[in-house]
Amino acid sequence: MLVGMTATKEDGRRARGQRSREVILAQAVALASVHGLDGLTLGRLAEAAGVSKSGFFAHWRDKEELQLDAIAWAHRQWVDLIVRPALLEPAGLRRLLALHEHRIRFYTDGILPGGCFFFAAQVEYDDRSGPVREAVARALSDWLAFLERLVAEAVALGELPEGTDTAQLAYEIDALGETSVTHARLLRHGDDEPRAYAMARRAVLHRLRGLATDPSLLPEG
Amino acid sequence: MLVGMTATKEDGRRARGQRSREVILAQAVALASVHGLDGLTLGRLAEAAGVSKSGFFAHWRDKEELQLDAIAWAHRQWVDLIVRPALLEPAGLRRLLALHEHRIRFYTDGILPGGCFFFAAQVEYDDRSGPVREAVARALSDWLAFLERLVAEAVALGELPEGTDTAQLAYEIDALGETSVTHARLLRHGDDEPRAYAMARRAVLHRLRGLATDPSLLPEG
DNA sequence: CAACTTTAAGAACGATCGGTCGTTCAGATA
DNA sequence: TATCTGAACGACCGATCGTTCTTAAAGTTG
Structure with a gap:
């Protein structure tokens, strides 16, 4: 066999495995956004993904390994649909606002049946211990650090005043976005x-306009 | 027997029942703040409350009835420790800020091992249906309505400008308070x-000072 | 082709879930 | 005293939990 040529030779077995792996993970994230990462049940997952409960163990050693992979999968989804699109906007206030808008859009579009995977996971695991909790904590920490970096960029560009408390503003933006999922779902009218x-x-638009050195950078509220 | 006198005649049986009912409910709220209202398990609850699993059914028909009672119990606790103390402050901005401060205090004091019962319940039940969900939704709705009323009072007193969007400000105050539980617990340093x-x-102090017609009503940040 | 690995299913495991059963015992009533 | 009631228990139920074992087919490799 010629080594080094067409390295992407089709592997029917592995390809099939990879495909169902992907299907299971997508379903796992969707189900976990509703029932939580712990409330996620192998029986329900198997049924939703159209596989047997035992066939699942061909891909993961145990439930915890699946939970960790589901977190990684949800993280990629978050980056693809929220972080990356925001990076298309010019750095500074506009990018910061775009990030928030894409996040809300993610919710209103109903990408996940439960609204927000990470929000559910955070609330569920904030008082437990173990690898899953650490992964959830790291995801939150990374997200806040990213928000803070965008704020710092806006300061560096002169769009926010020198001395702005970046961590504080990052917290506020996250809090104002996060809470909307639960409120929206619990208080629907018609x-x-x-x-x-x-x-x-x-809330975020007005907050940023209030702080901006040049409010005209942002749309009117 | 003299009818109408000392109607509150002691019934050792019922008194005993009432006492353990109270113990079980307190434990249920504590456990639910950690594991969620659904993750709450009759076995764990029985063990924590020091009763048998079956003895539990002398007080509640099923788990759902207990969940509803737990919500009512947690609501009373919330009113006692957060709403009522805030009402001791003079109406307007100071009362509004006091409400927020008492809420944060509730968290930092570690009253509940899981931080916030209602927050956990809201996230858990925002995408389900049934009586428990409705009770949780009503609790959130009442809380937001109360916040909004305090805002409206501040407007009526002239401490906030005429035309203030009361629902918007209520949402912001709640969001900024709510998120702190999860963030604090997941991101502890030492x-x-x-x-x-x-x-x-x-966040809330600065927000209110920024809006206040007379910022000196509030402490410096 | 033979040997081996990967994917997947079926059956079954012990543990635990919410819940029922019959019973016991203390306390109130007649 | 005799009877009744509410609180609480231990034993046990079917269902489901996460998990293991066995088996079979499909696909890869020597």
């Missing part, structure tokens, strides 16, 4: 778009 | 008081 999402959008 | 609580406090 079929109209829940008010919580609009309030989350306005 | 033994020092988590920074999330301080940020939640400062």
Whole structure:
């Protein structure tokens, strides 16, 4: 066999395995966004993914390994649909606002049936211990650090005043976005778009306009 | 027997029942703040409360009835430790800030081992249906309505400008307080008081000072 | 082709889930 | 005193939990 040529030779077995692995993970993240990472059940997952409960163990040693992989999968989804699109905007306030908007969009579009995977996981694991908790904590920590970096960039560009407390502003933006999921879902009135999402959008927009050295960079509220 | 006199005649049986009912409910709320209302298990609850699993059914028909009672119990606790103390402050901005401060205090004091019962319940039940979900939704709705009323009072007193969006401000205050629990618990550094609580406090204080017609009503940040 | 590995299913495991059963015992009532 | 009631228990139920074992087919490799 010629080594080094067409390294991507088809492997029917492995390809099939990879495909069902992907299906299971996507379903796991969707189910976990509803029932939580712990409330996620292998029986339900197997049924939703169309595989047997035992066939699952061909891919993961145990439930915990699946949970860790689900976190990684959800993280990639978050980066793809929220972080990366925001990076298309010019650095500074506009990018910061775009990040927040893409996040809210992620919720209103109903990408995940439970709203937000990470939010559910954070609340579920904030008072436990073990590898899953550490992974969830790292995801939150990374997200906040990223938010803070965007804030710092806006300061460096002169769009926010020198001396702005970057961690504080990052916390506020995250808090105002995070809470909207639960409020929107618990307080629906009829079929109209829940008010919580609009309030989350306005809160951050007004906050940034209030701080901006040049508010005209941002749309009017 | 003299009818109408000392109607509260002691019944040792019922008194005993009432006492263990109280013990079980307190434990249920504590456990649910950690594991969630659904993750709450009758076995764990029985062990924590020092009763048998079956003896539990002398007081509640099923788990759902207990969950509903636990919500009512947690609501009373919330009113006692957060709402009522805040009402001791003069109406307006100071009362509004006091409410927020008492809430954060509730968290930092570690009243519940899981931080916040309602927060956990909201995230857990925002995408389900049934009586428990409705009770959780009503609790959130009442809380937001109360916050909004305090804001409206501040407006009526002239401490906030006419035309203030009361629902919007109520949402922001709640969001900034709510998120602190999870962040604090997931991002602890060593033994020092988590920074999330301080940020939640400062966020609301600065927000209110920024809006106030007379900022000197509030402490400096 | 033979030998081996990977994917997947079926059956079954012990543990635990929420819940029922019959019973016991203390205390109230007649 | 005799009877009744509410609290609490231990034993046990079917269902489901996460997990293991065995088996079989499909695909890869020597």
